[in-house]
Amino acid sequence: MSVEMTRCPRCESACVVHLKVSVGFNQWRCNQCSHQWDFASPEERVLVPNHLSGGRAEQFLEEFLAIKAVIKGEAEKIWNSCSNAHQVISVAANEDKLRVFTEQFDRWRDQLIALQAALIVDHLMPLLARYQISSNEQIWLFQACHEAWSPVSAGYEDWLRVTIRGALYGPMARIPEWVWLIRGAPRDLARLDVSPQEKTSRLFHCIAGTPERELVVHRKVAIAKAFLARQGSASPTANNGSGKGDNISAAAERLFRWEDLDQRLLSAKTNDLAEEMHKRTVEAERKIEFDTAQSGNAAGYLPRLFDFHEQLADEWAERLYAAHCEAWSQQSRSVSAGFIRVIRDRPVAQLIAARKSSVHAGVCLRGTRIGEQPNSGALGEWHRRIDRLAARWNSKLEADAVACEYRAQEHVSKAIALPSSSPRKPGSKKSGRVPRLACDFVGFAGRLWLEAPRDSGQAKVSIKQLAQIGSKLDEKGYVPPADYLEGRYAKELKAFNSRNSNSKTGAIQTWSRLVSLADKDHLRGMRRMLSRCAEKQTVP
Secondary structure: OOOEEEEEEOOOOEEEEEEOHHHHHOOEEEOOOOOEOOOOOHHOOOOOOOOOOHHHHHHHHHHHHHHHHHHHHHHHHHHHHHHOOHHHHHHOOHHHHHHHHHHHHHHHHHHHHHHHHHHHHHHHHHHHHHOOOOHHHHHHHHHHHHHHHHHHHHHHHHHHHHHHHHHOOOOOOOOOOOHHHHOOOHHHHOOOOOOHHHHHHHHHHHHHHHHHHHHHHHHHHHHHHHHHHHHHHOOOOOEEEEEEEHHHHHHHHHOOOHHOHHHHHHHHHHHHHHHHHHHHHHHHHHHHHHHHHHHHOOHHHHHHHHHHHHHHHHHHHHHHHHHHHHHHHOOOOOHHHHHHHHHHHHHHHHHHHHHHHHHHHHHHHHHHOOOOOOHHHHHHHHHHHHHHHHHHHHHHHHHHHHHHHHHHHHHHHHHHHHHHOOOOOOOOOOOOOOOOOOOHHHHHHHHHHHHHHHHHOOOOHHHHHHHHHHHHHHHHOOOOOOOOHHHHHHHHHHHHHHHHHOOOOOOOOOOHHHHHOOOOHHHHHHHHHHHHHHHHHOOO
């Protein structure tokens, strides 16, 4: 045993020793009051607020480690309750194994999401309030949640191994085909000439990345909602200084990072926009110069030029902002206050600054070319006009961001008030998950699928019949297909639309168009969706 200077969280005594792992413990022990508590790692000690020291700091760590142990125990209960997942998959038919696995995976993930929300709301938020952590509290909460959740995230891959193969260790002699269709599975890996052990290891590591990414997204949302709920009815724009009054804005801001925006979706839109604007600039400048020469009033050139460029910059900023919103929506993400502020402060602000300097340089270059220096007063007026435009955009987007915050606050307030405002009546049925598809669509599509083989007298629905079903769905307005297909089929169709939005093939926005392209994956997704709808029908 080696003596290390620290203080007991109970009696504040410095007479403590560290019982290391080599002797069967990894704890502190107080020689005065005999209290023992867990030894914190460097990553856990980083979470101690700066204003805590001595026994108070050790008391904080003791509580945090207790929370971490509780969450780990609850996660183990979840894993134990899913122990029969492999058996359920094993007895399923080959064509149903992927569906059964997805159902088991979704159930497991939803339980972890609920546990993560409980960690934030029931454990970390009270700890934050109890120790009065006010400096960078959102950042602290993100770090604390990550550290407390680390034992759980370490078990993702183990759960997947046991569920898919039935054992924790050892390579799989043969990886079933349906496993390569799981979300996140690296399909190219199946063709690589590597050892079975390495292939198995890579496979489960990649699949485990799916729940990790999904739970991180839910973690950010849960933290933001926790701060919104704590703020109550306070205005999200109050105390906008350096204090903690901007907690809602800070939490929402961290829900969006510039790196989250997929540049592959965005670059095509911004490049086309820039090319169009540059062509318009060249044509307009030639026209303005020609009209000025025709009128004989050389002094009218700069006012006309500045009028055009101010309108162009305004339109360019509007379309640039819309392009970013469209790309973000294509990633199935909603526009938040943080997103609006980042787009305002980065691409929109950079565009207006670039137009300001570009027009100034162009005017000076023209003056050098014709041997006549531009009017400094006119250039000063241009700077003031473009600065006013920047201020208008700043105010407009800030207003949109604040409106988003109020809407989010109202949504959270309703969600919090809902359980207490509508108590469950005795004997009432437990409400389940809200159906993804509307009941009228499910009924209509299911009837079409059931009637098709009856009319033709064949067991399988033909391509021609699929086209007829697609036309009827289009007539009813159940478009685009990507909103109705299931799981990976919807993702594949959205990816196809993103790749071909500007090509001759074009995006698939109707069911008739989907059938006409005769892509086997798209048709398989359509058949699967229709059969699922038919399963929910009552056959007369």
